[in-house]
Amino acid sequence: MKIAMFSSEVNPLAKSGGLADVAYSLSKELVNMGNEVIVVMPLYKSMWKKEKTYKFEDFDDFEVSLSWRKTHAKIYKTVIDGITYYMIANGPYFERDNLYSYPDDNERFAFYQLASVQLLKNLNYKADIIHVHDHQASFIPVLIKEKEQDNPLFAKTKFVLTIHNPAFRGEFDKFYLNDYYGLPDYLYDNGTVRFNGMVSTLKSAIVYCDKITTVSPTHRDELLDPSSEFHLNGVLELRKDDFIGVVNGIDVKEWDSRKDPKLAMNYGITNLEEGKHKNQEALLKQMGLKFYGGPVYGLVSRLSWQKGIGLVAESMRNALRNGANLVVLGSGEYELEQQMEALRREFPDTCGIYIGYSDDLAHKIYAGCDFFLMPSLFEPCGISQMVSQRYGTLPIVRYTGGLRDTVNGYTGDNVDVADGIGFNDYNAMGMDYAIGMSKSLYGNQKDFYKVARTAMRLDRSWAQSAKKYEDLYISAFTK
């Protein structure tokens, strides 16, 4: 099959979260399975430093109009792991320090999507599948179905949407439907692209795509639930038969504790105890922390309201008072950063915080901690919990979305099958329960390592998930 992927971030070129991991790993696996995959993404300022490694080829150059605004797209091309990447450059829109969170994001991604469609036409690319990810790419199916109905290039193409983060729905005033995209008002008036008094690109893709996915079966159910805080349940209910949940995999080559060059000591299932101790010692030393009996808890995350950081601040005090360590890596919302800083000030000997991002430290935390905190408010899939399991570090998760589908929590009497710890209620009591469980499991080291080994054995490779996407693509042609 010929598959064209559209995502606003894709590894190894640009990443702010799990979306980049998935867009890349899924594409790579589909290529390994014998498909042809192209990826189309914006060219952000931060990507230029990768130019030396990946050799961007100067490929194409054309005008793009957002109704009366005439602007310009320059296309660069590179091939990584058999995937062909097309990167869309435009100085004013993308030569900026960050990927998102600018007041003109709607205009920036309108440009990206309009340029993407033009690029497919210039390439004369007859895709079997156009697969769009999240709201930044969600209007591409609308543009093609509304403006290219008579274009034979797209006559047989099927469209697939994957929802990674429904908290962002690409909402804008109906004025811009015409002003950016040149689309007629009646698409709003008759409800097709309307959502809550605005246009929503994500909602529109749910209407226009042949198949819809989200990144875990539980999150699919959550999105369909009438009480869902994302309010997409109404439109998804109509598309229920074409909507599935597929759990993400992880890159098991990148995340391999036996070979990871960033670790103080490489280890596997057979020498887990020694590996854990050596890596823990090195981590605590690097962070300048003292050990008073453990356990050592870790957290690597965007510091965002979605991730339950407030619960960590509330619940970890007790554990820290009782001899535990906490190592945090992340950055994000100012208030949450401040809450973490306050913890460090209170427990300077045992709590280490690194505000920012360091790939190196992330690997060391996955290997050197006993438990990994992920008490998310919502989590469509989550990737870190699977990485920590692979490294024999037990995730402590709130049972939501993919966290429920990937963690079987220790309850005191299921040591043979548990592979982490989980709790239900999003409040301090829920979290305290889980921390209590972690302490009792840690108190019995034999059981702790048994559970850790079960976690390490879980198959998290992309092969199974990519096969599900391939089956879904095929099913789009037979409906």
Ligand code: GLC
């Ligand atoms: C989003 C979701 C996260 C998911 C990732 C990749 O970041 O919040 O749960 O793992 O996308 O699908």
